[in-house]
Amino acid sequence: MSEKGGRRATTVAIITDGNGRWAQKRGLDLVEGHRAGADNVKARLRDAASLGIEQLTVYSFSTENWSRSPLEVAALMNMFTERIKSETPELDSEGVRMQFIGDRDDPRVPEQLRDLMRWAETTTADNSVIDLFVAFNYGSRDEIVRAADGFTGRSVEEFDARLRSQGLREYQLLLPAQRRAA
Numbered sequence: 001m002s003e004k005g006g007r008r009a010t011t012v013a014i015i016t017d018g019n020g021r022w023a024q025k026r027g028l029d030l031v032e033g034h035r036a037g038a039d040n041v042k043a044r045l046r047d048a049a050s051l052g053i054e055q056l057t058v059y060s061f062s063t064e065n066w067s068r069s070p071l072e073v074a075a076l077m078n079m080f081t082e083r084i085k086s087e088t089p090e091l092d093s094e095g096v097r098m099q100f101i102g103d104r105d106d107p108r109v110p111e112q113l114r115d116l117m118r119w120a121e122t123t124t125a126d127n128s129v130i131d132l133f134v135a136f137n138y139g140s141r142d143e144i145v146r147a148a149d150g151f152t153g154r155s156v157e158e159f160d161a162r163l164r165s166q167g168l169r170e171y172q173l174l175l176p177a178q179r180r181a182a
Contacts (some may be wrong), residue, residue, distance in 0.1 A: 010046060013057040016110040018043060020072075031075045038083060040114030045096065056132050057101075063139035066108060077110055080136070084116040088123055095129030109137055 016037050023033025041058050048056045063082070066073060091098060100117045103109075117136070 009051065010051050010053060011055040011057075012058065014041060014044060015059045020159055034076060034079055038079065042087070045091075045130070046094075047131060049094065049096070053130060055128060057135060058132070059135040059138065061102075061138075063103070063137055066137075077113060081110070081113050081116060083093040083112070088116075088156045088178065091132070092124045092127065095127045096124060097127040097129075097131050098124045098134065099131065100136050102136045104137065106137055112171045130142050 019033035019037035020030045021033070021035065023030050041060075045056055045058075065076070068076075080153060088098065100121065104114050104117060135162045
């Protein structure tokens with residue numbers, strides 16, 4: 001939505017998809033496609049901040065992604081670890097507040113990666129230029145089932161409080177961040 005139309009989107013979500021297909025089409029390793037996709041997301045984060053977007057959510061690794069080949073999953077875990085470690089100081093200096101949503105307690109998530117997620121959240125906690133929510137090991141069905149477990153049915157607020165995605169507002173704009181194979 002634009003200023004010309006009267007309202008501007010303040011909450012935007014990006015679904016990363018097609019990075020592997022993009023790489024394969026070019027004869028590149030799948031990991032190179034994922035790296036290019038991460039670079040693309042970082043550029044869109046900067047665009048969002050410059051446009052006054054308040055919240056950007058990036059769906060980076062779904063619960064369904066565990067079904068990929070063990071080599072690809074291991075490469076993705078390594079890439080997430082490297083990027084959080086190397087990019088958090090830069091994003092912190094740009095005023096980005098990082099928050100990770102999803103199931104970090106899953107034993108398949110490497111402990112070092114969990115530690116880095118907590119570190120990135122703590123490091124950037126006081127920032128206010130833009131909130132970056134990274135959906136990692138996240139699945140909407142899993143989220144609903146987890147929230148429903150123990151729900152008393154008293155109120156919408158109670159249900160919302162049981163979600164891992166607390167603080168996340170409804171999206172005004174949802175974008176695919178697919179690398180085009182053309």
